[in-house]
Amino acid sequence: MQTGRIHAATVALIVSVLGSGCASTAPKSADPTDSLEGMNRSFYSFNDSLDKNFFEPIARGYVKVAPTPVRGSVTKFFENVNYLNIITNDLLQGKGGQFASDTGRFLVNSTMGIGGLFDPATSLGMPEHDEDTGQTLGTWGANEGTYLVLPLMGPSSVRDLPDAATSMLLNPLTYLNAIVTLPLGVLNAINTRANLLEASSIRDQAALDPYTFVREAYRQQREYKIYDGNPPGDGFEDYVEGDADAAILKIY
């Protein structure tokens, strides 16, 4: 699996270098934190092409053959095996109560929930949380750093990169034989893509420039998660950038 990833990454790199000439025709970002926009756009195009021709059709087929409860259980299983990463980051963010609740959740769902296929923990008062190392670094005051689009993995940032390592190291499946992890990895990829079909359909319909659309949506959602759904600001003043915006504040 690792070899496959590395190989794909090499191919993506070659494509990105070859395709870099095309990037200059795309709308330029005024955003200084997207300093690698040319390379990012190339990886975005590579991912998008692979997705449109390969992953999306497979995900649509999977949705047709796998009933909703089955897909729900598959999703819960992979969420549960990722839970040690969440628990660790609860602790690193000093969220004691959430750490206790999430530890209980992992234990209950791994046992009573038959390896995480079911979620009895939520009805027992241990709701799901969403933490990762990127969020932890954010709560510690780290800036996003340069925006990145990774081959196969999609949008990320310098701050979010370490999570790729922690989520792999803290995932019990990493330590199983490849005969088990390879098919599970494929299933996870297809199931994850299937869960994103609605979101990607909205992106395809709404975006004028899908690259910019995804970048902005990714950044905002990361900010939202770092602040646990209550980011500072949210007010009209957030949109004051120049004279034209300032004029609006005087009107209203």
Place this chain on the structure above:
Amino acid sequence: MCFISVLTLALALFATQPVPAAEADSRATVEKLHAVLIETMQQSGVLGYKGRVEKLAPVLQELFEFEAIARLVTGRYWTTLNSAKRSEFIEVFKRLSAATYAENFDGFGGEHFETRAVEDKKNAQLVKTALVKTDGKEVSLNYLLVKSGEMWRIVNVVAEGVSDLSLKRAEYTAVIGSSGIDALIAKLNAKVASYAATPAT
């Protein structure tokens, strides 16, 4: 008898006492939008795409502050546009908004909206709501409103932390910067046409 009359009068007066006006109004604007969206979803099949656009367009016109939105999504370029171009942009933007809502609110699965809080912001109010699905899963929807004439109107919708205004501003200013306002207007017109050509139902 007299006591009952006084009591009735007192109750009637109490009932008509306005709750804090600003909160009631911004909440009322959002809840009116939600009520119309639920109706549109419930009547989705009967209305069809065109019917949904016709039902939603006047409501959006009433509840959204399109001029402020247009200024914000075009960012620093707004001041460079003459009044004819501004009007042309606002018109296509209104049509795009109606088309987008008509496209996405195309079926009813028992979901409902809940208003959770109203917060005062500088020159604005934030109405926090959630779209609650039948399986209990929620989509957070926060609305930013400004006082416009006699009512509070919506300038931004933030879904699960993703601000519509910020997304559009990033995209629109990139297009205006590289290709100009006419290219942006053409792209938005094409978007409206694509919704109409391949509606979900």
